[in-house]
Amino acid sequence: MPTIVFLHAHPDDEASQTSGAMARAVSEGSRVVVVYATNGDHGESPDDLAEGESLVDRRRDEAERSAQAIGTHRIVWLGYADSGMSGWEQNSHDGAFASAPLEEAAARFAAVLDEEDADIAVGYDWHGGYGHPDHVKVHQVLHRGAELAARPPRLLESTMNRDAMRQFAAAAAAAGQEGFDPDQPMDDGNPLGTPEAEIHWQVDVSDFLGTRRKALEAHASQTSDVGMMLGMPDDVFAAFFGREHYIEPGREPGMAPGWPFGA
Structure with missing residues (x-):
């Protein structure tokens, strides 16, 4: 079984984007590792932080709980700060992932x-x-890395x-x-996602919806985005x-249902 390394920008991105494939891969015997580029320090700060607990502490704990739900074998932190949305002053702060030298990251x-x-x-x-x-930088770091x-x-x-999103x-x-x-x-002026004609794989993770929900629930501090997702009716979810x-x-054009994470 393959070893699969997922690179995500912030803790909670794995839950909303790839947790189904991660859980399915684990169930089939693959080793699954998640790498977080940033510590998510510009996420929502909950009201119930304990004395001495920072938002970064909370988000690291939430990432651990998500990994337990999914079955992820290892978590790695690249050590960068959250860069915030396009145009925020944090984009160019020292330690921000977006401004990190590509070769270094x-x-x-x-x-x-x-x-x-x-x-x-x-x-x-x-x-x-x-x-x-930070998501754009993930793409660059993925390829150069x-x-x-x-x-x-x-x-x-x-x-x-994008075509499916139009239907939704x-x-x-x-x-x-x-x-x-x-x-x-x-955020960058482009439309959401990718046209279906430019996508290669549609992966069925419907057997892991419960795991996806648990992974999202692990990131309880991020009430706006995660809360919206968890608030979907079951059929919509x-x-x-x-x-x-x-x-x-490099793959020939054309989307097909399948499982690209096999051996």
């Missing part, structure tokens, strides 16, 4: 790939799904299916619910989180 990631002798490395599409500076690895792994890029938005509008427009400019989508660089 990629070398840190490559060291993990070498330690694990990774077969597969997973990050994000070219604009990180919605343009967040794989080049620096002693044994370059096979690469997969997690993305959101239309169904929500038809049901009289407040919807969203996946074609509107996101299943439709939204029952499939994950991945780009495989």
Whole structure:
């Protein structure tokens, strides 16, 4: 079974984006490692922090709980600070992931790939799904880190299916619910995710919806995004989180249902 290393920008990104594939891979006997580029220090700060407890402390604890829910074998922190959204002054702060030298960050990631002798490395599409500076940097570090690895792994890029998102938005509008427009400019001015024609893999993770929910619940401090996801009715949650989508660089065009995480 392969060793798979997932690179995520912030603690909680694994829960919302790849926790289904992670749990499925664990269930099939793969070794699964999650690498967090940042400590998530610009996330939401909960009201119940204990004396002496920082937001970073809480988010590290939540990442551990998510790993326990998923079955993740190892957590690694690259050691960078959260860069905030596009245009925030934090983008250029010392220690921010977005402003870190690419060679430095990629070398840190490559060291993990070498330690694990990774077969597969997973990050994000070219604009990180919605343009967040840290997500964009994950894409860059994924590719450069794989080049620096002693044994370059096979690469997969997690993305959101823009065409499917349009269908979700239309169904929500038809049901009289407040919807969203996946074609509107996101954090970097580009629309959400990737057109289906540019996606290679649709991965069925519907058997792991319970695990996905537990992974999200682990990140309880992030009430806006995680709370919205956990507030979905069961049927909507299943439709939204029952499939994950991945780009495989260099693969012939065309999306197909399948499991790209096998041996």
